Amino acid sequence: MSQGVVRAFPPEVLEIARKIRDMEIRGAGRIAKAAAEALRIAALKYEGESCEEFKEYMLKVAELLVSTRPTAVSLPNAVNYVVSQLKKPGIDSLEKARSLVVSRASRFIEYADQALSKISEFGEKVIRDGDTILTHCNSAAATGILVLAHKKGKDITVYATETRPKFQGYITAESLLREGVRVRIIPESAVRSIMKRIDKVVVGADTVAANGAVVNKVGTSLIALAARERGIDFFVATETFKFSPFTLIGDIVPIEFRAETEIVDEEMLARHPKLRVLNPAFDVTPPDFITGIITEIGIIPPQAASIVIEEMYGHPVMHESLKAVEEDFAQ
Ligand SMILES: O=C(COP(=O)(O)O)[C@H](O)[C@H](O)COP(=O)(O)O
Incomplete structure (x- = not known):
């Protein structure tokens, strides 16, 4: 992993984290979906060019989201689902890494909606x-x-x-x-x-x-x-x-x-x-x-x-x- 400074998070991501912490977004299912959406936005808005830096940045966003509320395991489960595969071998370009995060976040949100029905x-x-x-x-x-x-x-x-x-x-x-x-x-x-x-x-x-x-x-x-x-x-x-x-x-x-x-x-x-x-x-x-x-x-x-x-x-x-x-x- 690069030792570079981790980029600032997009304001939309910070806003979702704040809303979860302040219970404007609440309920374990909604919290999980909001976290997946925040990860998707973070990936799409990343402006750097390094795959390694992207992975480090995504883990920091993940860490921020997981820290917002401690009890609902839907939150770390959703976050893990979206980012854990970044660690797998073969994710060696920024585009691969970004599209992995975006597609897994979208899949999680879709799964969550279908699960409720x-x-x-x-x-x-x-x-x-x-x-x-x-x-x-x-x-x-x-x-x-x-x-x-x-x-x-x-x-x-x-x-x-x-x-x-x-x-x-x-x-x-x-x-x-x-x-x-x-x-x-x-x-x-x-x-x-x-x-x-x-x-x-x-x-x-x-x-x-x-x-x-x-x-x-x-x-x-x-x-x-x-x-x-x-x-x-x-x-x-x-x-x-x-x-x-x-x-x-x-x-x-x-x-x-x-x-x-x-x-x-x-x-x-x-x-x-x-x-x-x-x-x-x-x-x-x-x-x-x-x-x-x-x-x-x-x-x-x-x-x-x-x-x-x-x-x-x-x-x-x-x-x-x-x-x-x-x-x-x-x-
Ligand atoms: O306890 C709460 C909400 O607590 P809080 O208001 O403190 O978040 C809900 O019963 C569960 O989260 C399940 O909700 P859902 O089925 O919507 O996931």
């Missing part, structure tokens, strides 16, 4: 006419299922949690209302008391670990607990690129902790200098609480997560390139 089709089958369904936060994968069930003429009612502190439940409610779905918003604290009205739960995922545990918006695991208490089916809707190859070798999924001021205002913090606020953005739902994971390749039991990961990514110990790219990002 397939998830809707598989997931719609678990929804019955007359069902009342609880969802949490805002998940494109979960919402797609509910919209398709409604479009197929099933009379459903959706309970959407507010999802404090960022109120993503409002986004869910509005997108369902636009499609004509009947919606009730509830505070998360009401979940257990309304569970008697619920026929099934459908939520999204940020990461699926090799043991089938699902990392999603904080509060998901409490909803799963309340559903289990009543024997209510709990489904997770997710693309397979949210399955984490890193957990196959024991890596822990990092949980994002966000600013104290999302929970308590500056004035209260100033009045009580000893007060500390914990604001975890995600939590972990154990596999035993999950009825099925609805993916674009079918509905799988959570216990099959490691098989899916090996099929999709190979075993990381056998497949050094994935780890090598990850280490590059960490430098």
Whole structure:
């Protein structure tokens, strides 16, 4: 690799990174697609002439994107998919390297869109006419299922949690209302008391670990607990690129902790200098609480997560390139 100074990133790339960090682009699937798009733009806008410098520059862009939010594995998975093959032998000209990045980014985005439609089709089958369904936060994968069930003429009612502190439940409610779905918003604290009205739960995922545990918006695991208490089916809707190859070798999924001021205002913090606020953005739902994971390749039991990961990514110990790219990002 050249030791030259890495070029400035295009403003569009910096803007996408900022939007992901500030949650203007949010939700694990959208984050992954935005990262792929940022890599595509970075490749197209590269103005140098050296293949080696291009590779170094792309790895730096990749590193910037991966650093924006820590929990959703869709982000490093998308980035790895787009840039990891730059390390393969034979990528020895700038044009080859650039077209590799552009074509893989486009392919990822196309795959992600198709995956969402397939998830809707598989997931719609678990929804019955007359069902009342609880969802949490805002998940494109979960919402797609509910919209398709409604479009197929099933009379459903959706309970959407507010999802404090960022109120993503409002986004869910509005997108369902636009499609004509009947919606009730509830505070998360009401979940257990309304569970008697619920026929099934459908939520999204940020990461699926090799043991089938699902990392999603904080509060998901409490909803799963309340559903289990009543024997209510709990489904997770997710693309397979949210399955984490890193957990196959024991890596822990990092949980994002966000600013104290999302929970308590500056004035209260100033009045009580000893007060500390914990604001975890995600939590972990154990596999035993999950009825099925609805993916674009079918509905799988959570216990099959490691098989899916090996099929999709190979075993990381056998497949050094994935780890090598990850280490590059960490430098
Ligand atoms: O937890 C969240 C979003 O959290 P945040 O708002 O903090 O990003 C969503 O349930 C998953 O990302 C899945 O969403 P999708 O199915 O759209 O990928």
